Each structure stands twice: as structure tokens, then as C-alpha cells.
Amino acid sequence: MSVIYVLLAISIIVAVGFFIVFIIAVKKGQYDDSYTPSVRMLFDDELVKEKSKKQTNTNQID
Amino acid sequence: MKHKSCFHCGLDAESSPILFDNKSFCCNGCKTVYEIFSVNDLSCYYDLQSAPGATPKEIEGKYDFLNNAKICNKLIEFDDDKTQIVSLYIPHIHCSSCIWILENLNKLQPSVSSSTVNFGKKSVRITYNSKTISLKSLVKLLSSIGYEPYISLESFESGKTKIDRSLIYKLGIAGFAFGNVMFLSFPEYFQVDGFWLELYKPVFRWLMFAFSLPVVFYSAQGYFVSAFKGLRSKLLNIDIPIALGIVVLFIRSTAEIVFDLGTGFFDSLTGLIFFLLLGKFFQQKTYAFLSFERDYKSYFPIGITRISPDGQETSVQVYDIKKGDRLLIRNEELIPVDGILIKGNARIDYSFVTGESEAVSKQSGDKLFAGGKQLDGIIEVDVLKSVEQSYLTQLWSNDVFNTSKEDAFTSLTNQISKHFTITLLLIAFIATSFWLFTDSSKALNVFTAVLIIACPCAIALSAPFTFGNLLRILGKKKFYLKNANVIEQLAKINTIIFDKTGTITANKETTISYDGLVLSNNEEALLKNTLRGSNHPLSRALYNVLNKHDIITLDDYQEHLGKGIEAKYQSEHIKVGSAVFVGQTLDTTTLNTAVHVSANKQYKGKFTFYNAYRKGLSNLFNTLKKEYDLVILSGDNAGEKDNLTKLLPTKTKLLFNQKPEDKLEYIKYHQSEGANVLMVGDGLNDAGALAQSNVGIAISENVNVFSPACDAILDALKFNQLYKYIKACKGAIKIIKWSFILSFLYNVVGLYFAVTGQLEPVIAAILMPLSSISIVVFTTIATNYLGQKLE
Numbered sequence: 110m111s112v113i114y115v116l117l118a119i120s121i122i123v124a125v126g127f128f129i130v131f132i133i134a135v136k137k138g139q140y141d142d143s144y145t146p147s148v149r150m151l152f153d154d155e156l157v158k159e160k161s162k163k164q165t166n167t168n169q170i171d
Numbered sequence: 172m173k174h175k176s177c178f179h180c181g182l183d184a185e186s187s188p189i190l191f192d193n194k195s196f197c198c199n200g201c202k203t204v205y206e207i208f209s210v211n212d213l214s215c216y217y218d219l220q221s222a223p224g225a226t227p228k229e230i231e232g233k234y235d236f237l238n239n240a241k242i243c244n245k246l247i248e249f250d251d252d253k254t255q256i257v258s259l260y261i262p263h264i265h266c267s268s269c270i271w272i273l274e275n276l277n278k279l280q281p282s283v284s285s286s287t288v289n290f291g292k293k294s295v296r297i298t299y300n301s302k303t304i305s306l307k308s309l310v311k312l313l314s315s316i317g318y319e320p321y322i323s324l325e326s327f328e329s330g331k332t333k334i335d336r337s338l339i340y341k342l343g344i345a346g347f348a349f350g351n352v353m354f355l356s357f358p359e360y361f362q363v364d365g366f367w368l369e370l371y372k373p374v375f376r377w378l379m380f381a382f383s384l385p386v387v388f389y390s391a392q393g394y395f396v397s398a399f400k401g402l403r404s405k406l407l408n409i410d411i412p413i414a415l416g417i418v419v420l421f422i423r424s425t426a427e428i429v430f431d432l433g434t435g436f437f438d439s440l441t442g443l444i445f446f447l448l449l450g451k452f453f454q455q456k457t458y459a460f461l462s463f464e465r466d467y468k469s470y471f472p473i474g475i476t477r478i479s480p481d482g483q484e485t486s487v488q489v490y491d492i493k494k495g496d497r498l499l500i501r502n503e504e505l506i507p508v509d510g511i512l513i514k515g516n517a518r519i520d521y522s523f524v525t526g527e528s529e530a531v532s533k534q535s536g537d538k539l540f541a542g543g544k545q546l547d548g549i550i551e552v553d554v555l556k557s558v559e560q561s562y563l564t565q566l567w568s569n570d571v572f573n574t575s576k577e578d579a580f581t582s583l584t585n586q587i588s589k590h591f592t593i594t595l596l597l598i599a600f601i602a603t604s605f606w607l608f609t610d611s612s613k614a615l616n617v618f619t620a621v622l623i624i625a626c627p628c629a630i631a632l633s634a635p636f637t638f639g640n641l642l643r644i645l646g647k648k649k650f651y652l653k654n655a656n657v658i659e660q661l662a663k664i665n666t667i668i669f670d671k672t673g674t675i676t677a678n679k680e681t682t683i684s685y686d687g688l689v690l691s692n693n694e695e696a697l698l699k700n701t702l703r704g705s706n707h708p709l710s711r712a713l714y715n716v717l718n719k720h721d722i723i724t725l726d727d728y729q730e731h732l733g734k735g736i737e738a739k740y741q742s743e744h745i746k747v748g749s750a751v752f753v754g755q756t757l758d759t760t761t762l763n764t765a766v767h768v769s770a771n772k773q774y775k776g777k778f779t780f781y782n783a784y785r786k787g788l789s790n791l792f793n794t795l796k797k798e799y800d801l802v803i804l805s806g807d808n809a810g811e812k813d814n815l816t817k818l819l820p821t822k823t824k825l826l827f828n829q830k831p832e833d834k835l836e837y838i839k840y841h842q843s844e845g846a847n848v849l850m851v852g853d854g855l856n857d858a859g860a861l862a863q864s865n866v867g868i869a870i871s872e873n874v875n876v877f878s879p880a881c882d883a884i885l886d887a888l889k890f891n892q893l894y895k896y897i898k899a900c901k902g903a904i905k906i907i908k909w910s911f912i913l914s915f916l917y918n919v920v921g922l923y924f925a926v927t928g929q930l931e932p933v934i935a936a937i938l939m940p941l942s943s944i945s946i947v948v949f950t951t952i953a954t955n956y957l958g959q960k961l962e
Binding site for chain 1: 339
């Protein structure tokens, strides 16, 4: 068997793999809301900021 | 801070004495929310966005219907022993702070395990445990932090909605196959090495065949269905030549590889479908947060309190209300059925129904119509008619609400397609018969080649990309269209009909004029201070127009519901309110709303409230009158007639006292005479007219809140831009016509190859994407140019 069949088989398996991932992503609703996740990912930073701010706040009061 | 504004909601806090934590608040409600957040370590809410909040509203008893298990079950999406999931629509969601606080609900209430916001839809999906927190307390919690969910009869009926994702699947599959088939067809196009290629040719070809199968049988499904429907109703729509092209492409390509005649056109086939679906996807711009299909159900409450003869209060579902029932309507609640007022002070706001913002007072024994909102305290009502039979809701039994506007309308693309399909078939038959006589072996080849190359991909793409792009541009300018058809319809309009109240007048703005005795400085100061304490909309409006005075503490202050207010300061005594209340019995027959004032038992005068017309109204009408017939259909009395005749061009027809059905019939009559009517309205009473007209535009001061079913929603601020928007739609039609010419040129080039029998797959593979992409580029640039002119 020629190596080309192996290569073809691999490339198609990879392609179909990505395709299945795409289908699963759509099914889970990843494409239903394309805005909120972009905001949500910034909140982790905000939480850290808040803590440092709190400390400065308490210092001022003291 | 120079200008004092509320730390929580950003409203003016100048006159408010509330200070907490060094921050000023406009009211106690806002302060309480701030307290809740700071205690629970959630003050980060204010860091993301300044003043993001809303003042929590009084909701005592409003959500009692959530005690009713039947109603709750309808609302809850998922219900398992300890886990419940509910999706709530919250109109206030508007910034990143909102997302943050709602997704951190579990810090406030441990029974909530998770909450996810969908910003586009303004909804939050909450997973909670109903053993420890009921749906009612959850809704109360949300309301208490200023995020009051909006629960209407509509959410009760629709229940669990399914999202249609089939277009994304189809597009994904077509794109996936297109990419793979392209790679697989490259070797043969480049003809690299004869021997090597010969060996593996069948494998590549059958692989391409395999990839094209799901594309033809799944992705292209819609085109076959639509073509079949078109043929059955004897309509040559654009999908017929497309479906024909797809079928011919697939059969010929399969035949070619079966009989080892050539590579086939699998790349063109998959590419064609991919581009077509891309166009569809692009055009399918929807505004998730807007609804164009609203009827009375989205305004009406789900449940209402019924008083049984023995005085027991139970919460019942609106559809279960029967004639003769007695209902309890609380402050701020909507009256769902026609009835007779039995007890209490009724001040009914019919603004949902008529667009009229002024509330009307009713006495016991008066008839109340469904759709009004009670503003003052609790009333009791005897039911006259059930929900479906009430005066307002009856309008929806009219046939207009069951016919779809799209069905009756032939789009520009389909008009062209009729001639196109006939010409195409003609060319195919002439070319085939010519080749039958000269070289019969080539005849079939030429026949299929003509159908393949002429497949109107570029034509089919012109409209979706032009309209899709214009929809986006207009959406940014706050003119939200339901779909692309509306653009075409708007371009054809020749008559424009306006509603009066709420449409050409502004709801929130009123002009106030005073006539009577001049008020002394002291009296005015007292008046202003008296009004400060009142939350009545008229008091607020009057308060804002009066000159500034020092804040004084009143010795005595009393608010008489539905009548007026009374206050005392030192020796001064003041009464503000209705004519009767202040002791003025003469002259109460004005058509406009007025607030009367008396000081120290002496009648002073009255403040009359006029509707303020929207900015640029005269200008707009004067530009519109050159091209359109203009009509004003008003449900109000003729009180403003003189004013309007002065403001508007003389040709404008003015009709008053029009009932909802009258408006609908008026439009129907003019349509039968050949008019293409654009109706501009706002309230539920225009719903019939909006549905009957060719294009119905709802004017909305807050696009997130209410607008009746319509084809487009226009932000009230952009009202004076209406003419420019219509002009842009006309421009879009011109762009499409130009791109039709462009795609015909491509077709002529392609047909030359096809008719002469020299169509190679590689030519089709180049020509097809080239024509599609150049059309997309042309329409995008042209519509963006149109959009720039809108500034």
C-alpha cells in the first residue's frame, strides 16, 4: 500500500475531527451568544483589582 | 464632585440629602442596593462601569402569581429534584457591570448555583435549588438589586423555545467540504506528473464525490424545497435556476468520474453552495434583544389576584379569568380584561394602548378597558369580558395578523429571475440543437455546461449582501429592520401615515405654559418645594421647569391620591392639583391636561401641559411632502388641530378620533387604490395599522422596552432622519441593479465558453468564485458609501 493512502487517511481523519468539534460547539450553543463571553473573560482581572483597591480604601480611612 | 449624581444609577442627586459612605444617592432604593453590594463584597460592580444601576421599584405583591405552581412550572426550563433552571428576560441589562453582578448572584444568594447572562438577548439563565429558594424570592432578589425581570403572558405561552441552528450546520458542512474538495482537485488542475497522477486519480475523485454528498443532500436542501414550492405555485423564483444548476453540476460530475471522462465540477459545486449559504447567513442579521412579533401577550401579566366572594385572595392565571370575577389590581399593575371599577381610586395609564402618556382618572362604576395600567393604589374590578374578548385584544382576531407580508411580495431578485430563467433555458436549447447538427457528441456537454455556468450565484448573492450590510448600517444608526424585505418595501413607498400621540409628539417632553395671577417669589419657592416631595409625573415635569429655589423644610405636607397635594410652610399654605381640589369650579373644559394652583385659599392660576412635537418635525414633513402623500391618523380628539395645521405642510391630511379598526380600514382602503403605505406608529392601538400597512415602523423612546408588532423599530431620537433612511433603502435597490449588470457580464463570458463547448472544470472553478467575490466586494463598498452619507 502506498504511503499516499496513509497520508490521505490521516488528513481526512484530522479534518473530520475538527469538523466534529465544530458540530459539538454549535450544539452546545457556543454560536448563540457571540458577545457576552468577550466581556466575561475580562472579569478575572477586575476581581484582582478590586482587592488592591480595597486595601487602599481602608488605608485612607485609617 | 462638581455635579452631584447618584453613585448607583447616575440620575441627578442634586436635590437629594442622602449621603452614604461619602457617596450621594438619589433615593433610598439606590442606597440600599449599594449597601447590599458593599456588604457582600460586590462593590466591584461600580468599578466596571460608573453608575450602572437602576432604582429598584416597589414590587410588593406584584409577583404573587409566582406562588401558583402551575405558572411556575411553565416558566421553569428544567426541573429536577434539587436543580431548577429558569431563564429570565431583564430589560435593564446594558453594560459589563450588569453581566458581572448577575453572574455573581451566588455570592448574594448561596442557593443559586450558577447564572449565565446572554447580553444580546438581555436574559439571564439561573440554576438554583428550589428547596431553599422559591422562584418568587429569586425574582424578588433580582428586583431588589435593580434587575427586575420582565415576565409577561408571552413567556408563559412560548415556554421553552428551540433555537434554530440549521443554517450554521449547513454553512459549516459546505465550507468544510469546499475546502477539502479544493485541495483534492488541485493536482489535476496543475497536471504535475502524468504517471503519478493517473495512478491516484480515482481515489481523489471519489473522495471529492464523497465530500460533495452531504453538501448536495443536506446543505443545499433549502434551495430544492424553495424551487419546488416556486414551481408548484407557478412562480419562477431565483432558486429554480440555482437548484437546476446544482442538480446538473452533481449529475454531470458524477457521470464524468464514473465513466472516467474528467474530474467533474465538485469544487465549483461545493463552492457555489458555500457562497450562497454565506449570503443567507449574512442577511440573517437579527436583533436578538428586539422583538418584531409582539402582540398584546407581551404586555399582559401572567397572573392576577382574584378575590373570591368570601374575601379570599388567590392568584390565578390570566386565561382563567371569567366574566363576573372580581379582581384586585395593585399599583403599577396592568388591567388584563375589560371591567367595571368597583372600589378605589383609579388613575389609568393607557400609554401602552394609545401612546397617550397622560393618565385618566376613573370613578367607581366607570368602565375600564384592558391594557391600562393602574397608577394610584389598589382598585377592585368586576370582569365584563374574558381576555380574548376584550376591546383591545379583539383587534388581534383580524385577518391581517395571520397573513405574512413576505408571501404577498415578489422581491427584486425573483422578478429578474423570471426573465433570467426563460432566457437561460432558451440559450441552452438553441446551443444544444446547434451542436446536435454540427457535432452531436458535444451536444449534451454544451447543454449541461450552459446550465452550470449560468447558475445565478452572483445574482443570488447581490441582494443578500447589499441588504445584509445595509441592515447592519441602519442598525448602528438606531433604525432596526426586521428583515431584508423591509428595505425593498420601503423603497417602494408612496404614502406615509403617522400616528399623532407618541409618534410625532414626544412622550417625555411636554411644554408647560402658565396663565393666571403672577406668583410671588415666596409662593414659587413653596410650590417648588411642595412638588419636590411628590413622585407624580406631572409634579416631576412641573418641578423641572420652575426656577431654582432654596430647599426649605415644609411644616406640613399631604398628598391626596388622584386629587393633588397640599403643603404648609410658616404662614403660607398651598394647594396644587385638579381644578376641583384647589377650589376652582369654573373653566374645567379644556382639552389639555392642566395643574391648578391656589395659595392661601386664593386661586392663582393653572399650568397647562402641551405635547411637545418631536424635533425637526416640520423639516421632515416639508422634505417628505415632495415625494409622498402625508396623512396623520390620530386616536385623540381634535384639540391639537390648529396647532398641527400651522406646523405641517398644507397638503397633509389630518384625521382625528380614529379607533384602532378605523386606522386599519383606512390603510386597507388606500392600498386597494394602489397606494404603498408606510405606517409610523407607537402604541398597541396602532398594531392593526402597522400590520396592514406595507411597512410598519414603530417609534420607540426606549427600544428595549415596548413596541408593538412591526417591520421596523426606529429610535425616537432619530425620528427626523426618517427621510434619509428611506433614501438609503432606495439607494440599495440601485446598487443591486448595478450588481445584476455586473453578474450578467460574467455570465456572458461564461456562456461563451459553455456554448462553444470548451468549458473546462478549471474555468468554472475560477469564474464562479471570481464573480461571487467581486459582487460581494462591490456591494459592500457601495453600501458603506451609502452609510457614510447617513451621518
